[in-house]
Amino acid sequence: MKLYGASPSHFTRKVRVVLHELGLQFEFAALSRLLEATPDAFGENPLLQMPVLEDRGYRLIESDLICEYLIERYGKKQVRFYPIKGDGILHRQRLAIMNGGMGAGAKIMRAKRSAIPNFDDYAFFKQERASLTASLEWLDKDLGPRLTYAAEEFTLLEISLMCFVEWAPFREMVPNLDAYPNLKRFQAHWHEHASFAATRPSLAVPA
Template sequence: MIILHHLNQSRSKRIIWLLEELGVEYKIQPYCRDKVTFLAPPELKSAHPLGKSPVLEDNGLIITESGAITEYLIETYGNGKFMPERGTQAYIDYIQWLHFAESSAILPLLLKMFVTKDGAKMNFLGDYADMETQKVMQYFDQRLADKTYLIEERLTGADFMMSFIAEILGNYGVLAAFPNIQRYAEQLQTHQGYQTAQALELQYNGE
């Protein structure tokens, strides 16, 4: 059976959504962040030495990094769903968005989070994080113009990955500044698998 090591309020919620959409049998091993430090509990290191989530176990394999997990699950259990045909321009776009989520898109958002949590006046980092966030999210917003989904007008792994970025913007209260992303986020939320993942996230949130 597939086991997902899931940390609350983390990237692993999108893996729950993907597992739901794939219709595969799986089990969640939940972990909760420390309410003061917001760090993962040390028990998560039993799944992987870095103590980070998501971690996926499947048939003796241990897979980390949400992009790699997304690719693995879709290629192993998707039966052609959720990814374009290899060798096409759509496939190239798909791979770019998979990597964009955890590279260009996430970095300025993480910087903003760290600056906010630190609370100290900074000479450079705060303004840089704001500038990069605007630049990157405006690009994301523009690429969604006249689109329902990122690739081929259907749900793909790119959307599972980028859903986390849209959620962060919503958590920051700035989603309305990017109308195409807001519309996109609302579309993703219509999927039953997304709603199930959200319910499970709340269930395992440790509150």
């Protein structure tokens, strides 16, 4: 099993957390040619994105698909994709908003890496930054006082949210989580959980 990605990447981290929860051994191939415009710079991903997972003849792209594959193939006792309990449509909407906010941040990072001057002056990037902060606001309100989305279940929702809320301040997309008290409490609660502690973006090699 081989995972292609960048260790600071929030999308890559989602997969790393799932792999940790499942106790799976894997080879990590760190991507470094992030300004190149060829699939081979991204583990042969035709979308030029990360992560990519190789396993048992598969070459899988997109973090949610990879996580779903890992959970379905290697066991559901440790982690589930969506909670069994609750509103399934709302759970899917939550994940869509998490991914959308994270994706907006990834576009901003590409602009920074590309050294686009004054990119925040462009409507496109203004909208991406607004999308990121609006996503955090929605998720903060939706989370409320909870620390999980379903009692006694650990799912991709908790994993994705934790990856998002730790990545955003790390990449200086927001100064801190003070404006999002529910997300701040959530992050503090899960901070020392083993799979999150082992994959923190602050421990990553810059990329």
